[in-house]
Amino acid sequence: MAMLQVENLQVFYGVIQAIKGISFEVNQGEIVALIGANGAGKTTILHTVTGLVPAKAGQIQFDGKDLLKTPSHKIVSMGMAHVPEGRRIFQELSVYENLQLGAFTRRDKAEIAESLKMVYTRFPRLEERKKQIAGTLSGGEQQMLAIGRALMSKPRIILMDEPSMGLSPLFVSEIFDIIQEINKAGTTVLIVEQNAKKVLSIANRAYVLETGKIIQSGEAQSLMNDDSVKRAYLGE
Amino acid sequence: MEFLAQLVNGLSLGSIYALIALGYTMVYGICKMLNFAHGDVIMVGAYTLSIAMSTLHFPPYLAIPVSMLVCAVLGVTIERIAYKPLRQASPLAVLITAIGVSYFLQSLALLIFGSTQRKVESAINVGLIHIGDFAISGNAVVTLLLTIVLMVGLTWFINHTMTGKAMLAVSEDKGAAQLMGVNVNKTIAVTFLSGSALAAVAGVLYIASYGYVGPYTGSMPGIKAFVAAVLGGIGSVPGAMLGGILLGIIESLSKAYISTQLADAIVFGVLIVVLLVKPTGLLGKKVTEKV
Numbered sequence: 051m052a053m054l055q056v057e058n059l060q061v062f063y064g065v066i067q068a069i070k071g072i073s074f075e076v077n078q079g080e081i082v083a084l085i086g087a088n089g090a091g092k093t094t095i096l097h098t099v100t101g102l103v104p105a106k107a108g109q110i111q112f113d114g115k116d117l118l119k120t121p122s123h124k125i126v127s128m129g130m131a132h133v134p135e136g137r138r139i140f141q142e143l144s145v146y147e148n149l150q151l152g153a154f155t156r157r158d159k160a161e162i163a164e165s166l167k168m169v170y171t172r173f174p175r176l177e178e179r180k181k182q183i184a185g186t187l188s189g190g191e192q193q194m195l196a197i198g199r200a201l202m203s204k205p206r207i208i209l210m211d212e213p214s215m216g217l218s219p220l221f222v223s224e225i226f227d228i229i230q231e232i233n234k235a236g237t238t239v240l241i242v243e244q245n246a247k248k249v250l251s252i253a254n255r256a257y258v259l260e261t262g263k264i265i266q267s268g269e270a271q272s273l274m275n276d277d278s279v280k281r282a283y284l285g286e
Numbered sequence: 287m288e289f290l291a292q293l294v295n296g297l298s299l300g301s302i303y304a305l306i307a308l309g310y311t312m313v314y315g316i317c318k319m320l321n322f323a324h325g326d327v328i329m330v331g332a333y334t335l336s337i338a339m340s341t342l343h344f345p346p347y348l349a350i351p352v353s354m355l356v357c358a359v360l361g362v363t364i365e366r367i368a369y370k371p372l373r374q375a376s377p378l379a380v381l382i383t384a385i386g387v388s389y390f391l392q393s394l395a396l397l398i399f400g401s402t403q404r405k406v407e408s409a410i411n412v413g414l415i416h417i418g419d420f421a422i423s424g425n426a427v428v429t430l431l432l433t434i435v436l437m438v439g440l441t442w443f444i445n446h447t448m449t450g451k452a453m454l455a456v457s458e459d460k461g462a463a464q465l466m467g468v469n470v471n472k473t474i475a476v477t478f479l480s481g482s483a484l485a486a487v488a489g490v491l492y493i494a495s496y497g498y499v500g501p502y503t504g505s506m507p508g509i510k511a512f513v514a515a516v517l518g519g520i521g522s523v524p525g526a527m528l529g530g531i532l533l534g535i536i537e538s539l540s541k542a543y544i545s546t547q548l549a550d551a552i553v554f555g556v557l558i559v560v561l562l563v564k565p566t567g568l569l570g571k572k573v574t575e576k577v
């Protein structure tokens with residue numbers, strides 16, 4: 051059975067149906083991408099998985115446990131971290147405090163210190179700026195902080211919502227390298243992106259989303275060579 | 287010397303306002319609501335103190351914690367019953383509910399204790415403190431010291447414990463805080479709990495100088511503390527402290543040197559001027575649009 055299994059998910063905002071019966075799965079060790087245009091429902095799916103938005107119907111199972119019946123704040127300790135759209139770091143707290151909050155549910159001080167060291171090794175910039183107020187970081191640094199904060203919970207799966215948004219091309223490449231490294235280190239990744247070209251180049255599999263429905267899915271490689279995907283999402 | 291004595295009075299009155307203002311500002315910071323029933327929690331604290339001391343003959347060192355406990359439970363209960371179901375409701379609905387809770391507590395006190403004010407033994411009795419040939423009120427000094435201790439404690443709690451940091455995280459972004467594993471409901475409860483316990487202490491100190499409690503005892507200090515919180519910048523903890531102290535000093539000095547009748551008008555006048563110059567209050571944050 052897949053690590054994360056979503057079945058026939060339906061989500062409404064008031065009377066508007068944003069997700070119209072979607073099924074997908076993420077297996078342990080994979081990088082899975084959800085791609086789609088503005089408003090396709092990518093963020094809504096991730097928010098429903100981590101309980102920020104309620105579902106109307108369907109199932110979400112993580113390691114066989116029903117996530118739709120799990121309160122949002124209990125999900126991170128099950129091993130799932132979410133780097134939300136727009137980063138949503140705590141602007142008024144320091145870099146260090148943001149990272150501390152990432153480990154909020156963990157108790158073992160020695161293990162937390164180890165995770166912190168790991169995050170600082172991966173993002174030396176965060177260590178240099180650990181006392182700085184997070185709101186004053188640059189966009190790229192804020193994205194690093196958002197990812198670092200998620201890693202502080204020692205997740206088995208990490209959900210990322212457009213990590214490349216608003217970043218300079220140089221930073222975009224760096225962030226994608228880091229995502230690959232995180233995956234190689236053993237963390238499963240579910241990533242949402244508009245930057246389809248980049249994300250398909252690092253993903254194992256992908257799902258193409260259009261107005262709340264999955265219209266295509268498959269190996270990232272073959273989607274990259276698919277004519278309709280090329281036309282719609284790769285600008286070719 | 288007369289001026290110095292007035293200043294001490296102002297500081298002590300101001301620290302009572304500050305303690306109450308902390309409750310307004312913490313709750314606003316986390317729930318973005320004005321808890322207008324907060325002033326009436328002081329009244330409940332004062333009645334509790336009075337019952338604990340005169341009826342049950344508790345010594346002050348027991349009566350004060352009992353009063354804090356009752357107020358803390360009351361604060362959490364109010365949030366649970368009245369405000370929690372309205373988390374997604376319009377701010378206006380929440381505001382009207384808060385005013386309703388305030389009237390409810392006042393009417394309940396009226397029903398139980400009647401409208402005549404009840405004499406309360408002071409829980410704090412320190413005589414005059416003489417410094418050379420100059421004397422200042424011992425109660426004022428105790429009030430000031432106790433407030434300083436509580437404020438330092440609260441500031442430490444917010445900035446150095448994970449619960450405190452969770453409070454800051456929730457006040458900035460509830461959703462992101464949940465993703466960190468923070469239980470938002472519990473954090474809001476802790477906020478109401480600590481704000482109400484501080485209000486109980488404020489009630490004890492207020493009653494120590496005022497001497498009586500009635501069903502409406504909480505309204506005036508409640509409103510003044512609300513003004514203090516807005517003056518300092520609502521949502522800001524240091525702002526509530528500063529706003530409270532300033533308000534107390536302005537009120538005391540106005541009473542002593544300008545006019546007793548005009549003192550309140552001056553207090554509100556200062557608020558209006560400050561808000562005209564700096565709409566977010568003295569230490570208030572700039573309101574930034576979230577993208």
Ligand SMILES: Nc1ncnc2c1ncn2[C@@H]1O[C@H](COP(=O)(O)OP(=O)(O)OP(=O)(O)O)[C@@H](O)[C@H]1O
Binds near residue numbers: 068089090
């Ligand atoms: N809070 C909300 N209330 C009402 N409608 C919403 C809300 N959030 C999203 N929607 C609607 O749901 C649909 C899906 O939105 P969603 O944010 O999930 O899309 P997305 O694929 O993440 O888009 P983007 O690439 O722009 O981030 C859109 O039509 C959007 O307008």
Ligand SMILES: [Mg+2]
Binds near residue numbers: 094
């Ligand atoms: Mg989105």
